[in-house]
Amino acid sequence: MINGMNFISKIIQDIQTLESPDYPWISHEKLESLESLINDHQEGLRNRKSLIHLSASAFVINDHLGYFIRHPYLHTILLPAGHVEPNELPVNCAVREFHEETGYTADGSLGKLIDLNLIDIPANPLKDEMAHQHIDFRYALPLADTLPATPELPVFRLSGKDAPAEFQPYFYLDD
Numbered sequence: 001m002i003n004g005m006n007f008i009s010k011i012i013q014d015i016q017t018l019e020s021p022d023y024p025w026i027s028h029e030k031l032e033s034l035e036s037l038i039n040d041h042q043e044g045l046r047n048r049k050s051l052i053h054l055s056a057s058a059f060v061i062n063d064h065l066g067y068f069i070r071h072p073y074l075h076t077i078l079l080p081a082g083h084v085e086p087n088e089l090p091v092n093c094a095v096r097e098f099h100e101e102t103g104y105t106a107d108g109s110l111g112k113l114i115d116l117n118l119i120d121i122p123a124n125p126l127k128d129e130m131a132h133q134h135i136d137f138r139y140a141l142p143l144a145d146t147l148p149a150t151p152e153l154p155v156f157r158l159s160g161k162d163a164p165a166e167f168q169p170y171f172y173l174d175d
Helices: 005-018 030-041 091-100 163-172
Strands: 054-060 065-070 081-083 110-121 134-139 154-156
Touching: 005 030, 005 091, 005 110, 030 134, 054 065, 054 091, 054 163, 065 091, 065 163, 081 091, 091 134, 110 163, 134 163
Parallel strands: 054 134
Antiparallel strands: 054 081, 065 154, 110 134
16 A cells, blocks of 8 residues: 555656656656646645546567557547546556456566556546546556456457557567
8 A cells, every 4th residue: 555645756756757768758858748747736636626646557478469448438449448436556557457357367576667648538427427537557467377257348459550559669578
């Protein structure tokens, strides 16, 4: 369990690890901007009613195919992802959401932060949610060797060329 300033310090430290790898989709300006947003909105980051809060996504590849879901509200193919809950770290959220949405299990102990993005989320009157933004922590996670459970959502295993364009660069991590 991690909360308060320890939580902010931990996620800022994680963001700073993105400065060194050679990920072509990362820029110093992007990370600096998102780090500033996190610092400016510390109180609401794990509150679903705030205008800016955290989410985490799982990029999992097995046999050169990535795991994707069809988002039930946005009606598009995305990485398994969800809101970071109170007292939860983003990597734990990515592992939890991957399991809930796909039925498969990922190994969070070997997870690696590979990207950070700001995503505009439209209002969802069915959930009484106003339009807001997610600061999305994206993790590359290995698939655990366990039997799958029943998934919450339709699951797709896609190659790099068949994946949505936004996620295609991540497949170079599989080389």
